[in-house]
Amino acid sequence: xxxxxxxxxxxxxxxxxxxxxxxxxxxxxxxxxxxxxxxxxxxxxxxxxxxxxxxxxxxxxxxxxxxxxxxxxxxxxxxxxxxxxxxxxxxxxxxxxxxxxxxxxxxxxxxxxxxxxxxxxxxxxxxxxxxxxxxxxxxxxxxxxxxxxxxxx
Numbered sequence: 001x002x003x004x005x006x007x008x009x010x011x012x013x014x015x016x017x018x019x020x021x022x023x024x025x026x027x028x029x030x031x032x033x034x035x036x037x038x039x040x041x042x043x044x045x046x047x048x049x050x051x052x053x054x055x056x057x058x059x060x061x062x063x064x065x066x067x068x069x070x071x072x073x074x075x076x077x078x079x080x081x082x083x084x085x086x087x088x089x090x091x092x093x094x095x096x097x098x099x100x101x102x103x104x105x106x107x108x109x110x111x112x113x114x115x116x117x118x119x120x121x122x123x124x125x126x127x128x129x130x131x132x133x134x135x136x137x138x139x140x141x142x143x144x145x146x147x148x149x150x151x152x153x
Contacts (some may be wrong), residue, residue: 027088
């Protein structure tokens with residue numbers, strides 16, 4: 001359905017943060033460029049460190065300055081550069097969205113104030129303390145969820 005290309009430097013940044021967090025969950029927002037039909041390139045992300053062993057508190061207000069800077073740097077071209085979704089870690093669990101994750105993402109996709117055509121959720125972890133593992137899912141305003149492709153570039 002959707003492909004998100006992740007540059008090596010952003011993956012490496014996440015790996016550093018995941019090592020630093022240990023068993024605590026982290027998360028943040030994803031900002032991307034629309035580069036082709038159903039194809040996006042991750043350009044930036046925020047890192048929110050307010051997590052515990054089995055939960056992460058999503059706080060969009062912490063990302064607003066970063067989002068505003070991202071939009072300004074890209075001439076407010078929202079059709080090409082925009083918020084694409086959320087990410088968080090599952091250091092002690094599989095990289096599949098939990099029922100709580102699904103509910104949160106559906107809430108964002110259905111929120112008329114967000115006005116999104118879709119949102120993605122990237123769930124990440126370090127397996128064996130070193131290998132980056134991830135899953136990507138797209139949530140639509142009709143309430144559906146679709147497995148998507150994460151491509152490392």
